[in-house]
Amino acid sequence: MMINMLRGAISAVGLLAMTVVASAAGTVEILSTAGCGCCVAWSRHLQENGYATKLKYLPAGDLWNRKMKAGLREGLTSCHTGLIDGYVVEGHVPAREVARLLKERPDAIGLVVPDMPSGSPGMGEPGPNSEPYKVLLLRRDGSTEIFASYP
Known part of the structure; x- marks a missing residue:
């Protein structure tokens, strides 16, 4: 009986810890156009790393206008724009860089991975044919700096 109570307590603690991790990660609103498979795959990558996601499909012109209003150029x-906790996350940014952004809280618009590099989250598995890419920190003045590099 005592062992069953202990197992129950351990399970409850584990469930509570998983809930805290997921809620600490936050929700990413993902703006995209309908039918974009890599946007769905990036959303799944974020979910696998503890983020809740909410996909919102927009006509292409409306999506472009939202990107420009958010400070992108x-x-x-x-293909997609993520919004979380006052930051913009543009493109196939790895979840660990989103976590770092939210932890460090730089004075910036957010993070950008321009284009759609092969092997980035949502763009297939990393491997020998992956493209090297950089995650850029987009400052409020429009300047960028390298936040992380991937081979």
Whole structure:
């Protein structure tokens, strides 16, 4: 009987810890156009790393306008735009860089992975044919700096 109570307590603690991790990660609103499979795959990548996601499909022109209003510019865009806790996360940014952004809280618009590099989250598995890419920190003045690099 005591062992069953102990097992129950351990299970409850484990469930509570998983809930705290997931809620600490937050919800990412993902703006995309309907039918984009890599946007769905990036959403799944975030979910696998503790984030809740909410996909919102927009017509292409409306999506572009939202990107520009958020502070992005041509050359720094991808197929989807994530919004979390006051930051923009543009493109196939790895979940660990989103976590770092939220932990460090730089004075910035957010993170950007321009284009759609092969092997980035949502763009297939990393492997020998993966493209190297950089995660850029987009400052409020429009300048960028390298936040992380992936081979």
